[in-house]
Amino acid sequence: MTDNELPGPDDEARVPRRVIGTPAQGTAVLGTRPVETEVETPGVTLPDPADARKAERTVTLLFFVAFVAGIAFIASYVVFQVGSLDKTAVSNAALGGTLTVALLALASGVVVWVRRIMPKYNLVQERHEMRSDDDTRGYVDETFRAGAGESGFVKHKMMRRTLLLAAAPLGLAPLVLLKDLGPLPGTSLRHTVWKKGMKLVVEGTGQPILAADFDSPGGILSVVPEGYEHDLNALAKATLILIKFRPEDLKSGTIKNWTYDGIVAYSKICTHVGCPAALYEQTTHHILCPCHQSTFDATDGAKVIFGPAARPLPQLPIGVDGQGYLIAQADFDVPVGPSFWERGDAEADAREARGNQS
Amino acid sequence: MNETPKAIAGPATYLDDRLGAGSFLKRNLRKVFPDHWSFLLGEIALYSFIILLLTGTFLTFWFKPSMGHVEYQGVYEPLKGVMMSEAYASTLHISFEVRGGLLIRQMHHWAALLFVAGMMVHALRVFFTGAYRKPRELNWIIGVLLLTLALAEGLTGYSLPDDLLSGAGLRITEGVAISLPIVGTYITFFLFGGEYPGVDVISRFYTLHILLIPGILLALISAHMVLMWVQKHTQMPGPGRTEHNVVGAPFYPAFMAKAGAYFLFTFACIAGLGTFAQINPIWLFGPYTPADISAGSQPDFYMGFLEGALRLMPAWEINFLDHTVPLSVLIPALVPMGIIMTGLALYPFAEQWITGDRREHHLADRPRNAPVRTSIGMAAVTFYGILWLLGANDEISTHFHIGLYETTIIGRFAIFIGPAIAYWITYRICIGLQRRDQDILSHGVESGVIKRLPHGEYIEVHTPPAEDIAEHMRGKKQIPIVPGDDDKDGIPPKGVRGPIGKLRAAASKFYGTDHVPLDGHGHHDGHGDGHDEHAAVGAGDKPRELH
Numbered sequence: 054m055t056d057n058e059l060p061g062p063d064d065e066a067r068v069p070r071r072v073i074g075t076p077a078q079g080t081a082v083l084g085t086r087p088v089e090t091e092v093e094t095p096g097v098t099l100p101d102p103a104d105a106r107k108a109e110r111t112v113t114l115l116f117f118v119a120f121v122a123g124i125a126f127i128a129s130y131v132v133f134q135v136g137s138l139d140k141t142a143v144s145n146a147a148l149g150g151t152l153t154v155a156l157l158a159l160a161s162g163v164v165v166w167v168r169r170i171m172p173k174y175n176l177v178q179e180r181h182e183m184r185s186d187d188d189t190r191g192y193v194d195e196t197f198r199a200g201a202g203e204s205g206f207v208k209h210k211m212m213r214r215t216l217l218l219a220a221a222p223l224g225l226a227p228l229v230l231l232k233d234l235g236p237l238p239g240t241s242l243r244h245t246v247w248k249k250g251m252k253l254v255v256e257g258t259g260q261p262i263l264a265a266d267f268d269s270p271g272g273i274l275s276v277v278p279e280g281y282e283h284d285l286n287a288l289a290k291a292t293l294i295l296i297k298f299r300p301e302d303l304k305s306g307t308i309k310n311w312t313y314d315g316i317v318a319y320s321k322i323c324t325h326v327g328c329p330a331a332l333y334e335q336t337t338h339h340i341l342c343p344c345h346q347s348t349f350d351a352t353d354g355a356k357v358i359f360g361p362a363a364r365p366l367p368q369l370p371i372g373v374d375g376q377g378y379l380i381a382q383a384d385f386d387v388p389v390g391p392s393f394w395e396r397g398d399a400e401a402d403a404r405e406a407r408g409n410q411s
Numbered sequence: 412m413n414e415t416p417k418a419i420a421g422p423a424t425y426l427d428d429r430l431g432a433g434s435f436l437k438r439n440l441r442k443v444f445p446d447h448w449s450f451l452l453g454e455i456a457l458y459s460f461i462i463l464l465l466t467g468t469f470l471t472f473w474f475k476p477s478m479g480h481v482e483y484q485g486v487y488e489p490l491k492g493v494m495m496s497e498a499y500a501s502t503l504h505i506s507f508e509v510r511g512g513l514l515i516r517q518m519h520h521w522a523a524l525l526f527v528a529g530m531m532v533h534a535l536r537v538f539f540t541g542a543y544r545k546p547r548e549l550n551w552i553i554g555v556l557l558l559t560l561a562l563a564e565g566l567t568g569y570s571l572p573d574d575l576l577s578g579a580g581l582r583i584t585e586g587v588a589i590s591l592p593i594v595g596t597y598i599t600f601f602l603f604g605g606e607y608p609g610v611d612v613i614s615r616f617y618t619l620h621i622l623l624i625p626g627i628l629l630a631l632i633s634a635h636m637v638l639m640w641v642q643k644h645t646q647m648p649g650p651g652r653t654e655h656n657v658v659g660a661p662f663y664p665a666f667m668a669k670a671g672a673y674f675l676f677t678f679a680c681i682a683g684l685g686t687f688a689q690i691n692p693i694w695l696f697g698p699y700t701p702a703d704i705s706a707g708s709q710p711d712f713y714m715g716f717l718e719g720a721l722r723l724m725p726a727w728e729i730n731f732l733d734h735t736v737p738l739s740v741l742i743p744a745l746v747p748m749g750i751i752m753t754g755l756a757l758y759p760f761a762e763q764w765i766t767g768d769r770r771e772h773h774l775a776d777r778p779r780n781a782p783v784r785t786s787i788g789m790a791a792v793t794f795y796g797i798l799w800l801l802g803a804n805d806e807i808s809t810h811f812h813i814g815l816y817e818t819t820i821i822g823r824f825a826i827f828i829g830p831a832i833a834y835w836i837t838y839r840i841c842i843g844l845q846r847r848d849q850d851i852l853s854h855g856v857e858s859g860v861i862k863r864l865p866h867g868e869y870i871e872v873h874t875p876p877a878e879d880i881a882e883h884m885r886g887k888k889q890i891p892i893v894p895g896d897d898d899k900d901g902i903p904p905k906g907v908r909g910p911i912g913k914l915r916a917a918a919s920k921f922y923g924t925d926h927v928p929l930d931g932h933g934h935h936d937g938h939g940d941g942h943d944e945h946a947a948v949g950a951g952d953k954p955r956e957l958h
Contacts, residue, residue: 130510130511133510134510135507135508135509135510135512135513136486136507136508137486137507138487138507141506141507141513144510144511144513145511145513145514145517145686146686146687148510148511148514148686149514149682149683149685149686149687150686152514152682152686153679153682153683153686156675156676156678156679156682157675157676157679157683159675160672160673160675160676160678160679161672163668163669163671163672163675164669164672166668167665167668167669167672171664171665171668172665174659174660174661174665175651175658175659176441176443176658176659176660176661177443177651177656177657177658178442178443178643178656178657179655179656180643180654180655180656180657180773182771183546183642183771231601234601234602234604235600235601235602235603235604235605235609235611236600236605237597237600238596238597238599238600241605241606242596242606256702256703275702275703277702283480283494285608285699285700285701286605286606286607286608286609288700288701288702289582289606289607289608289701290606292701292702321702322701325586325721325739325740326582326583326585326586326587326590326721326740327582327583327585327586327607327701328579328582328583328586328704329701329702329703329704331703331704331706332706343704343705343706343707343708343805344579344583344704344708344721345718345721345722346722346804346805346815346816346819347726357726359816359819360722360726360819361721361722361723361724361725361726361739361740361743362726362739363726363727363728363737363739364728390586391585391586391589391590391737391740392589392590392728392735392737392740393589393590393595393596393599393735393737394591394592394593394594394595394596394734394735394736395596395734395735396734396735397730397733397734397735398730398733398735
């Protein structure tokens with residue numbers, strides 16, 4: 054395998070030069086039988102035997118440590134049970150600690166073995182160009198053409214064309230099969246579960262909200278539709294944030310008819326990529342989405358004042374029922390959440406529709 | 412050993428009689444592998460992948476990829492009685508009620524991070540040393556595919572536990588997918604089985620995560636290894652190393668043992684991290700609901716650059732013939748990833764076109780000796796790094812007391828200016844290092860010995876550099892330049908005519924011009940081969956213009 058010799062820079066130090074008058078290494082000294090010695094191969098520098106013996110002790114120690122740690126791993130599995138936070142933490146530390154030590158010791162042992170017991174190598178191999186020689190290429194080319202001719206694929210046109218024809222629908226078949234992965238979007242993205250008369254309830258507790266009790270100017274409440282508290286699909290579009298303002302704080306962007314006593318409901322689903330816009334800064338009335346920091350002005354129709362969101366958070370028309378609980382007056386009149394291709398300029402359409410109503 | 416033990420010789424003979432494996436082993440047992448620390452980086456990724464397969468299989472024994480709602484009845488007190496998906500409940504079960512479950516789960520997560528990180532540093536090593544050049548372009552492409560697939564594998568795996576944090580990632584994925592023009596809503600509805608989040612996505616991601624993507628990864632990794640084996644590894648320039656040989660240690664026994672030890676080290680690192688460095692403590696986040704999120708949500712590090720791009724982008728949405736094009740989602744989601752992945756995939760071919768170099772290369776370049784390539788690489792690293800940092804701008808803002816919006820605004824400028832500065836600085840460093848090499852080769856190394864000459868002048872004695880270091884430096888190769896000058900009739904050579912040809916000629920000149928040729932400055936006047944007292948003080952300080 055080795056093609057030529059390459060004396061390394063430290064060869065002189067490690068390998069004693071041949072002393073004049075003594076036979077070269079590997080040649081017979083007495084008679085014709087060669088002596089059994091470890092023969093130096095070019096490019097292979099054997100380690101100093103004394104050092105190798107010392108290294109063996111280190112390696113042995115490390116392997117033994119790995120053995121003990123491996124036993125300790127199995128023992129830890131038996132001894133330490135799981136079932137509570139603390140117990141799991143102890144079990145985790147014991148199992149992981151012993152495993153780590155065992156692997157580290159084993160790895161270190163092998164490294165010492167390679168570096169101090171195995172020879173230093175400086176072997177050389179030839180590289181050859183990747184390309185095949187011209188004869189081979191020629192032969193393959195010829196064989197290919199001969200085979201193509203023999204198969205009749207070239208000559209019999211009808212066969213060739215119908216084969217391609219036959220392959221086309223079969224190639225499409227797997228794609229067709231994927232159709233039932235999901236329903237078509239239709240207009241589902243344009244609606245949420247909100248409708249006239251549906252109660253607003255507090256997310257988590259499910260309590261309906263008395264308009265008179267929700268009296269914390271500057272506060273923010275996460276609100277979901279009654280009856281859909283655990284329906285994630287409904288929540289992904291219908292979750293609201295409810296904020297109460299002094300009526301004089303509200304600016305023109307907010308539709309005042311859709312508020313009740315200074316209480317405004319916006320979609321909580323960010324119009325950028327749909328994270329819940331959950332942070333609220335009381336002093337500035339800013340709603341902030343923690344994912345990409347789109348910031349909306351809650352007093353002004355939740356219009357965008359910073360960040361990548363391009364549209365305001367849609368506002369939900371709210372009112373109260375006979376007992377004074379907050380209810381929805383209608384569904385959102387624009388699609389909530391992230392933008393999509395079919396959405397179009399829903400805001401303009403909604404403005405037009407609102408204009409016609411009033 | 413005088414004789415192979417029977418226990419090995421017997422089966423070996425049996426196998427060889429049936430498979431003829433002997434001739435394969437004859438060729439390959441002593442296959443030579445060159446040595447350099449940077450050649451080990453890819454192995455981190457390889458071994459992490461093996462650990463991922465092992466730990467991942469363990470996790471599948473208990474994980475239930477279902478979004479069915481259950482009430483939690485496990486041992487973790489704070490969540491008892493809470494409604495959650497089976498996926499989340501079973502992840503809690505693995506974490507608290509299976510011995511070693513938490514350890515293996517954390518090791519799986521750490522191994523995933525190390526897998527991607529290993530691939531990245533390995534790709535950088537291959538790029539900066541030009542090891543992607545002919546004949547290795549195809550293996551480079553396989554590598555780019557592997558990196559892309561690894562990101563997809565990470566994304567699908569990260570979403571499985573169905574906790575609040577992973578759900579936020581899934582929601583962003585949905586928001587990006589639905590923003591695609593024309594097909595976005597369809598893709599989303601097919602992926603989620605209807606509207607987000609639906610009840611299908613966890614089980615679908617599970618199939619992708621444990622079967623489809625790992626299967627492709629395994630196939631591509633095998634191909635990557637086979638090609639590396641067949642084409643033989645590149646080597647760094649040095650004594651006795653040429654384009655036509657490979658110098659190093661044999662596969663059996665040295666390289667085998669080293670690789671085994673390195674696998675064990677990687678394994679030990681991952682085990683240590685899984686034990687002592689908590690990762691993704693899903694029980695703290697609670698079950699997923701689209702109505703909630705925790706502030707400071709961060710994806711795994713390899714997704715950070717996409718997150719940063721999304722945060723950086725100013726609001727921009729256009730309505731086009733009654734249809735919506737949400738550019739503030741599309742651009743950051745597709746453009747940076749597109750630039751980086753397409754750039755990586757095309758680079759070997761672009762370089763070949765610019766330099767006209769169709770030769771095989773087996774000696775690696777030192778990064779300084781291909782200054783334009785190195786600078787382009789560092790500009791790309793900076794581009795990626797800024798996006799990555801900005802993916803954590805809320806953390807930066809909190810920890811360094813910078814306004815949140817300021818970090819974003821600074822980032823919007825930095826993403827254009829940063830790469831340009833990085834390019835320039837890297838270029839200067841490369842040229843500086845080349846000059847240093849040239850100085851060492853022509854003047855030798857300062858020995859620290861000051862000598863007074865008979866006429867009173869003091870000089871510092873220079874000694875020639877160590878032979879292996881000198882050889883390493885002399886390994887510098889000229890980058891070919893496409894001939895672009897007009898001939899005597901004023902006609903440009905073939906291949907550089909027309910506007911594209913002119914561009915090619917200019918790019919080639921820019922790319923290949925050697926500003927610091929090793930023997931181009933006439934410093935060999937008499938003292939290149941001398942042994943001691945050459946180079947009077949100050950001789951190395953002659954001002955040299957960069958042309």
